Amino acid sequence: MYLPSSAPVRAFKAAIIATAKAKIRKPTAEPVAVRLVAIFARPRSHLTAAGVLRAEAPDRPGRNCGDVDNLAKGVLDALNGIAWVDDSQVVDLRVIKAFGPTDYVDVWIDPPEILTHGRAR
Numbered sequence: 290m291y292l293p294s295s296a297p298v299r300a301f302k303a304a305i306i307a308t309a310k311a312k313i314r315k316p317t318a319e320p321v322a323v324r325l326v327a328i329f330a331r332p333r334s335h336l337t338a339a340g341v342l343r344a345e346a347p348d349r350p351g352r353n354c355g356d357v358d359n360l361a362k363g364v365l366d367a368l369n370g371i372a373w374v375d376d377s378q379v380v381d382l383r384v385i386k387a388f389g390p391t392d393y394v395d396v397w398i399d400p401p402e403i404l405t406h407g408r409a410r
């Protein structure tokens with residue numbers, strides 16, 4: 290797939306890569322659980338002229354803030370070779386979108402919980 294150099298996802302991935310390289314020493318080869326919290330600054334249209342949140346403003350970011358699967362794909366792809374060898378090692382994934390004071394993404398990488406669903410006995 291062609292992705293223009295001006296595509297916003299390139300800057301998003303570059304920021305994740307730079308931050309991860311500064312914090313992660315070596316990629317793991319083990320399975321991992323990943324939690325992403327994508328915070329988006331509210332648009333001005335959600336606020337009154339006095340800066341108060343409008344009653345009709347949504348509680349959570351919607352269509353204008355991207356799909357959770359695309360947010361996750363950008364983060365997981367950016368962390369290949371940095372946090373893990375390959376993003377196929379991610380066996381548990383949670384993505385949350387919320388509003389906050391500024392745009393950012395928090396990423397937690399943990400060992401997965403022991404999965405017992407559907408195990409043969």
